[in-house]
């Protein structure tokens with residue numbers, strides 16, 4: 001007799017089949033997903049009010065497909081085909097959908113058509129977290145990270161790349177034309193050196209035609225860019241942009257996802273995908289949205305130097321946000337180099353006087369998303385300056401001049417008095433992004449277009465918040481909040 005445990009006989013007929021419910025334990029998070037979606041207020045999530053058409057085939061209830069997406073993202077399954085497979089072989093999903101088996105087309109179409117609903121559901125879950133006092137609602141950290149779009153670099157064309165490609169195509173055509181000329185000359189004088197074989201002439205003509213058609217394509221893209229006012233074209237996902245960061249992230253064709261994270265349990269208060277290459281000028285928008293979601297009058301907002309734009313920070317202060325954002329140049333002071341105050345602004349002459357006795361002149365007027373700033377520098381003076389090593393880590397010292405020096409002073413003093421507030425930034429913002437991008441492998445997007453990407457990252461954020469809440473308070477506390485009656489009948 002075998003000492004191994006034997007499975008059930010596959011041909012066994014069960015007189016009393018097991019209940020589907022027996023496969024899902026009382027503390028299984030899937031029970032919460034079910035109760036949460038069933039308990040959603042249709043006024044807040046109008047998708048749930050959608051009535052089926054009077055004719056045609058019956059449709060799947062939107063709530064059922066919503067449950068499937070929440071379950072999928074919570075369990076690192078995002079693709080519609082994989083979600084379809086789950087409905088056939090995963091007992092939790094079979095329980096959740098009561099044996100419904102929508103196909104992948106139905107599933108992906110639901111995500112495409114109802115993408116706005118995911119934000120509403122995310123907000124409803126945050127309302128639940130607020131009721132459970134899971135938000136500290138005192139301090140939030142704001143940061144952005146790049147998510148990779150469904151668009152390879154080879155199908156992204158910034159203006160400069162197009163110019164280079166056209167130059168290279170011209171060079172290529174010129175080379176092939178020279179070969180053809182040499183060939184013609186060889187026809188007149190068969191002993192000429194460097195000629196092309198007869199058989200290659202057609203090949204050369206074909207190559208020239210290919211290059212000419214590529215050039216026409218690039219020129220058309222340039223024209224489109226001029227007309228649209230954009231700086232680059234992405235062929236697979238038109239909304240994706242080549243984004244550059246001077247950090248380990250490097251450059252990527254994708255989206256800059258902004259998030260606001262609460263200081264208490266690292267829950268995401270707000271999330272938004274943008275295709276802007278930097279975080280400049282995003283502070284007020286994100287902080288104010290978070291304040292509204294948390295329903296508080298004041299909030300401490302922490303972000304890195306990429307968000308430092310004095311008019312934007314001033315606007316945030318006016319909206320009740322206590323700003324903790326370092327000026328990029330403060331890093332130089334920390335390294336023991338000349339502090340910004342040591343370079344004195346001369347309003348009458350509109351220049352900065354530096355410790356080396358040079359005048360730093362206004363070099364450029366820059367504007368990002370309507371927010372102006374000017375750069376002052378003097379490359380000639382810095383090149384030969386004996387104090388350069390005490391002043392800058394680069395070739396020259398640049399000063400980013402901004403109005404409202406009183407705001408600048410206030411923020412600096414506040415940060416100097418409470419360094420522990422800014423010190424919390426990294427630990428807060430990097431937790432959700434690290435989890436979503438690296439633990440769950442969701443740093444590469446599956447959908448295209450800004451609206452679809454926003455829905456996708458919102459689902460990731462909802463799954464992240466749900467996972468945090470399940471960990472902090474447990475399934476029972478969450479179930480109690482959404483469906484006390486259900487819990488009573490279960491116990």
Ligand code: SF4
Nearest residue numbers: 354356382385388391
């Ligand atoms: S490095 Fe440039 S800015 Fe700095 S002290 Fe010398 S001249 Fe002035």
